[in-house]
Amino acid sequence: MSALIWFRRDLRLDDNPAWANATIDHDAVEGVFVLDERLLAGAGELRRSLLLDNVRALDEQLRALGGRLTIVHGSPEAVIPELSGRHDAVYWNRDYTPFARRRDAAVEEAAHADVECFDGAVVHAPGAVLTGSDTPYRVFTPFYRKWAETPIEPWPAAQAVTVLTSSDTQLPKAGRPIIEGGERGARERLHRFIEVVDDYKTDRNRPDIDGTSRLSADLKFGTISPRRIAEIVGSTTPGRQAFVRQLAWRDFYAQVLFHHPHTVDAPLQEDLASIVWANDDEAVTAWKAGETGYPIVDAGMRQLHTTGWMHNRVRMITASFLVKDLGIDWRVGERHFRRLLIDADVSQNVGNWQWVAGTGADAAPYFRIMNPITQSRRFDPDGEFIRAYVPELASLRAPAIHAPWEQPLEAAAAGVTLGETYPYPIIDHATAREVTLRRFEAARESTRNGKDDGEQAKGTGGSSKA
Numbered sequence: 217m218s219a220l221i222w223f224r225r226d227l228r229l230d231d232n233p234a235w236a237n238a239t240i241d242h243d244a245v246e247g248v249f250v251l252d253e254r255l256l257a258g259a260g261e262l263r264r265s266l267l268l269d270n271v272r273a274l275d276e277q278l279r280a281l282g283g284r285l286t287i288v289h290g291s292p293e294a295v296i297p298e299l300s301g302r303h304d305a306v307y308w309n310r311d312y313t314p315f316a317r318r319r320d321a322a323v324e325e326a327a328h329a330d331v332e333c334f335d336g337a338v339v340h341a342p343g344a345v346l347t348g349s350d351t352p353y354r355v356f357t358p359f360y361r362k363w364a365e366t367p368i369e370p371w372p373a374a375q376a377v378t379v380l381t382s383s384d385t386q387l388p389k390a391g392r393p394i395i396e397g398g399e400r401g402a403r404e405r406l407h408r409f410i411e412v413v414d415d416y417k418t419d420r421n422r423p424d425i426d427g428t429s430r431l432s433a434d435l436k437f438g439t440i441s442p443r444r445i446a447e448i449v450g451s452t453t454p455g456r457q458a459f460v461r462q463l464a465w466r467d468f469y470a471q472v473l474f475h476h477p478h479t480v481d482a483p484l485q486e487d488l489a490s491i492v493w494a495n496d497d498e499a500v501t502a503w504k505a506g507e508t509g510y511p512i513v514d515a516g517m518r519q520l521h522t523t524g525w526m527h528n529r530v531r532m533i534t535a536s537f538l539v540k541d542l543g544i545d546w547r548v549g550e551r552h553f554r555r556l557l558i559d560a561d562v563s564q565n566v567g568n569w570q571w572v573a574g575t576g577a578d579a580a581p582y583f584r585i586m587n588p589i590t591q592s593r594r595f596d597p598d599g600e601f602i603r604a605y606v607p608e609l610a611s612l613r614a615p616a617i618h619a620p621w622e623q624p625l626e627a628a629a630a631g632v633t634l635g636e637t638y639p640y641p642i643i644d645h646a647t648a649r650e651v652t653l654r655r656f657e658a659a660r661e662s663t664r665n666g667k668d669d670g671e672q673a674k675g676t677g678g679s680s681k682a
């Protein structure tokens with residue numbers, strides 16, 4: 217009796233229900249990873265290198281067990297059914313994006329063996345945390361309350377098993393990953409974080425402090441399970457509780473996308489569907505390049521380029537700047553982040569972009585617009601984060617570093633020539649704010665009018681019938 221285990225975003229052996237159940241139910245297992253060009257082509261260089269390194273690390277773990285990972289180029293819809301014919305069953309952990317669900321349904325349909333699926337990517341699977349009337353939550357706080365009191369059914373432990381393989385394909389060459397991959401890298405990051413987790417509540421918003429776990433790419437590729445993280449971190453201090461709450465946000469967005477798959481491309485809040493976005497390629501180019509003239513925005517965008525990761529507070533500031541200052545459609549920013557982030561995860565990225573845009577689940581109201589200068593002063597008070605990524609401002613002290621154009625003499629004394637060594641702001645925040653408020657109000661007004669027209673049409677229909 218043998219099983220095929222299709223590894224996807226669960227590149228680990230610890231706390232992996234598909235792996236554990238396959239080893240319990242079968243004497244021999246074959247693990248496979250499919251290099252799917254559709255996914256590889258959409259990934260920036262840094263994420264691609266990390267993915268390949270994570271697959272390499274999993275292969276090493278399976279070699280230590282006497283086999284190796286089967287690596288196949290192609291589309292899973294063809295590869296998995298073909299391999300499944302040599303086994304009694306196929307095991308995998310579910311992924312909840314619309315793309316993954318379509319792909320998995322096609323694989324299941326074509327498989328020549330039983331299919332067993334598990335929820336190894338989340339603490340609580342979509343559908344496990346519902347309102348009293350069995351509907352999905354759209355607001356985080358009640359979701360979190362229910363999430364925290366939902367018992368965690370433990371997954372079984374894996375058993376000793378013979379590891380098979382049916383190919384000797386090597387992984388493509390990739391650059392050195394930006395962080396250490398595999399389960400070992402994830403464990404090291406977690407242990408480093410444990411040393412500072414008790415300060416998480418106060419430090420988590422400070423991009424100038426290394427106060428967050430940096431486990432997002434591990435959660436994206438599944439080199440550690442979110443349940444294992446929650447178990448090790450525990451909830452004995454406010455810092456630990458605040459951290460585990462973030463894992464609940466992750467589950468929250470996974471279930472929002474699961475229940476509302478159309479929100480990959482469309483706003484969850486339908487009254488904002490008719491926003492007329494600005495069309496300004498030059499502004500988008502400046503935003504992507506970190507050349508907007510707003511130091512905190514530019515530092516964040518350059519952090520994304522050089523490291524493939526960006527601090528959460530700065531993700532909010534840069535996203536808000538694109539949508540609420542430049543008036544650009546959130547989908548433009550979402551696609552850019554999706555390509556470059558090493559932790560890019562459609563449900564998290566879309567959920568957060570829609571949150572910032574004010575169009576999503578539990579979103580900030582559209583009229584709450586982040587001011588990039590006050591955010592910068594508050595969360596990077598000494599300008600250390602800016603200095604790390606915008607070297608042309610390195611000699612400027614706070615507070616001038618947050619808005620150099622407001623203190624031109626200081627800027628000049630620090631060797632900053634606005635318009636030459638560093639750009640002037642590409643837009644005036646106060647003016648942009650007014651334009652954005654009008655843009656959002658117009659969309660709501662147009663939806664209201666549409667509804668009123670609809671009501672009138674219904675009324676007219678009714679009277680004519682009478």
Ligand SMILES: Cc1cc2nc3c(=O)[nH]c(=O)nc-3n(C[C@H](O)[C@H](O)[C@H](O)COP(=O)(O)OP(=O)(O)OC[C@H]3O[C@@H](n4cnc5c(N)ncnc54)[C@H](O)[C@@H]3O)c2cc1C
Nearest residue numbers: 428429430431432462466528531532535560561564565568
């Ligand atoms: C515009 C925007 C886009 C984002 N895109 C992504 C994305 O593609 N992939 C992604 O994993 N996260 C995304 N996030 C959420 C968040 O920024 C990252 O998860 C976090 O910065 C990762 O760093 P960390 O692991 O050190 O986080 P920590 O602060 O250590 O948090 C621990 C874990 O909790 C989860 N988490 C933390 N904050 C959030 C949040 N706001 N929403 C959902 N889960 C959260 C993550 O899994 C994270 O690894 C985005 C946020 C914004 C504002």
